[in-house]
Amino acid sequence: MLARHSYDYALIKFTPRLERGETMNVGVVLYCRTKRFLAAPTYLDEHKARVIDPTCDLRDIHAQLALFSAVATGDAHAAPIALLPQPERFHWLVAPRSTIIYASSVHCGVTDDPAHQLRLLMDRLVK
Secondary structure, eight states: OOOOEEEEEEEEEEOSOTTTTOOEEEEEEEEETTTTEEEOOBOOOHHHHHHHOTTOOHHHHHHHHHHHHHHHHTOTTTOGGGGSOHHHHHHHHHSOOOSSEEEOOOEEEEESOHHHHHHHHHHHHTO
């Protein structure tokens, strides 16, 4: 029997026009403490983003999403926050924000393979 590990995750959301309140799921942040796993892959459906807001700056959005992923992986070139331990980076990534890119509330689950679980969540909730 495989070991089961608890994990926490949040959706990364994009709200191109805050006044309209329309959102898109553009990634998942998943943290599994016992496996020392933290990742935040992203995917932006550019066509869908343009339908919601034809004027959105896709380069800027991609840059902001890349920062989420880089902080999660601990990329020292991304930002000083990326140098913090995984638990602190996870909490920073899911902290409430009043920007167009932010994390949903945190949810939890159990898995024997956090990377596989993350792929499932991305396929089911983002792509």
